[in-house]
Amino acid sequence: MAAALASKSGKVGYIGSLKPSQFDSNELGFIAGVKATNSKSTVMVKYLSSASDFSGYSDPAEAKVIALNMISAKVDVIYAAADGSAAGTFAAASGKKVWTIGSDVDQYLMATDSQRKNMLTSTIKRADLATYDFIATSLRGSSVNDVLDTQQGIYGRLYTLEMGGVELSNSGGFISKFKSKIGAAKSSIISGKIVVPTTGQAK
Incomplete structure (x- = not known):
């Protein structure tokens, strides 16, 4: 949701580490949130590796290449759900008018000063x-x-x-202006009004 709210181009990106054989619930949830917020938004999805190739977990150089290609395609928000490779995404966006989203932990706390200026939020697993x-x-x-x-x-x-097992980081204060909308969506998910897809294909 935060990605769609922050995007000006209507194009957002998702970079994953290892493409699963069937589905990635993280990817599905992200796409669903983007589409629910702005149905006209497009989501570009790329994975660093697949099958038994685990290099995607620690390949920041390739993540940077993918991120730069996305930026060239007018993507202005990139969710880096790519473990140790995510650093490449943050480096690619640094100094550009592009937002990044970290995963697992608050990536803002580990980013450089220049990278922090682009770090919209992080999805935190508590x-x-x-x-x-x-x-x-x-x-x-x-x-x-x-x-x-x-x-x-x-x-x-x-x-x-x-x-409280998952949450969004507000380090940097960049999503403060979206607080009410994000809070409303959170309440709707908890109540069951909104069902986040975990299998199949996000619409």
Whole structure:
């Protein structure tokens, strides 16, 4: 959503590290958010590698090439969901009128001063919450053992948006002006009014 709100060209990009064999729920959710915000927006998707080629997780040079190609195609917001390769995207956008979005952690805190000027936000996975719960329950002689999938024997805890398991960074304050719209969308997702796709193809 933030990408579509910030884009002036109506063209945004998604750079992933490893293309999955079926679908990438991260990509699907991103596209769905963009389209829900501006149905006329286009999303350019590129992956650094596929199948058993894990180089995409740590290839900032290739990520930079892909990002520069996107920028040449008038993409003005790029979501770098590319693990260690994301640094190449941030370098490509530096000094240009292009926004970047980091993933997993608050990339703004690790970026250079010049890269921070382009860093719109980051999608943060709150691994610290899971760590805290694990330690706290262990000290109480218990465990985090919610039933997730009985057929496959998967137990643990799924940290959802409602539980604060994921959030957007506002370091730099660039998405402050979108706070009300993002907040409304968050509430709609939590209530079930908006269903974020995790399988199939985002429309």
